[in-house]
Amino acid sequence: AKFIVGLTGGIGSGKTTVANLFADKGITLVDADIVARQVVEPQSPGLQQIKQHFGEHICNTDGSLNRAVLRNIIFADDKELQWLNNLLHPLIRQTMLQQVAQATSAYVIMVVPLLFENGLDRLVNKTLVVDVAPEIQISRTSQRDNVPDSQVEQIITSQISRKDRLAKADDVIDNQGDLADLTVSVDALHNQYLKLAQQTL
Ligand code: ATP
Incomplete structure (x- = not known):
């Protein structure tokens, strides 16, 4: 069985950005x-x-x-x-599980925005939460999508709360810094996951 990391986080937290950093290391992404x-x-x-x-x-x-x-x-x-x-x-x-089975990388990242909300955390070996404060979610998302803050706020409210998401996380990436900080965090997690995947074989 493949070692699966479930990557999640609220709207605009940086899931795609983080997932692409793992993909740069040759890790297969399965995107919900x-x-x-x-x-x-x-x-x-x-x-x-x-x-x-x-x-x-x-x-x-x-x-x-x-x-x-x-x-x-x-x-x-x-x-x-x-x-x-x-x-x-x-x-x-x-x-998603078929795509995981077909993957050849050391482990697989499942990118699932509503990982906890939809109970898909049961399919993964580790959950990884990308975390930022709501103010950052709002500023980054409204900039990216050119939508009003109120629309982003409404989506945040519809998702699991930051507190509950963090409580369910095995691992957390703080994405409140710049992209250089993020790369350092991803490097460290990647090395951890390589070890865990090897132990799981
Ligand atoms: P969604 O839930 O809406 O799909 P997401 O969690 O995939 O969003 P991203 O699209 O990766 O989030 O990031 C949201 C925006 O913030 C993007 O425009 C991205 O380029 C930017 N961003 C992500 N991380 C950082 C960072 N550390 N510093 C500055 N900007 C960032």
Whole structure:
């Protein structure tokens, strides 16, 4: 079995930035957001089931999922939201584990924004939380996405609290410094994970 590190953190904490530093070291990333799109690609079994359930109008003319239509349906009907989650969550989970199994790096980083919220921490050997204060989450995200602070604040509120996330973390990266500081932290963790992965073989 592969050694899996679950990387998470609140919106704008720096998950992607940290993940890319691990990728630079040759570590394979399995990204929940990417997998969530792959399982509903045109022709995929996931999209076939969605079409069977909601009808052909759930697809665009090019065969891709019409996310706006789907969003409207599940926003208005909790049963349909549940149906969709019951379909997608196991599919996403399975596909992530398949990608882990195919990886050839010493260990694998699973990047999962809602790792704790969705109980995916049960799939990993270690959880790694990228941590910054909410003020930094807000300033970095609003700059990056050109959105108002209030929108970022709303998303922060919808996620697990900073305190609870930190309490669940095996490892924490403080990303309140600059990118040079971050590189130093990632280097140290990478060496730890290499050792742990070897012991786990
Ligand atoms: P999301 O949850 O929205 O996907 P994320 O956790 O993946 O976000 P990133 O996109 O990696 O976060 O980082 C948020 C923004 O902050 C980006 O514009 C990134 O370049 C910037 N950033 C990340 N770390 C630092 C840092 N140490 N110093 C300055 N800027 C940073």
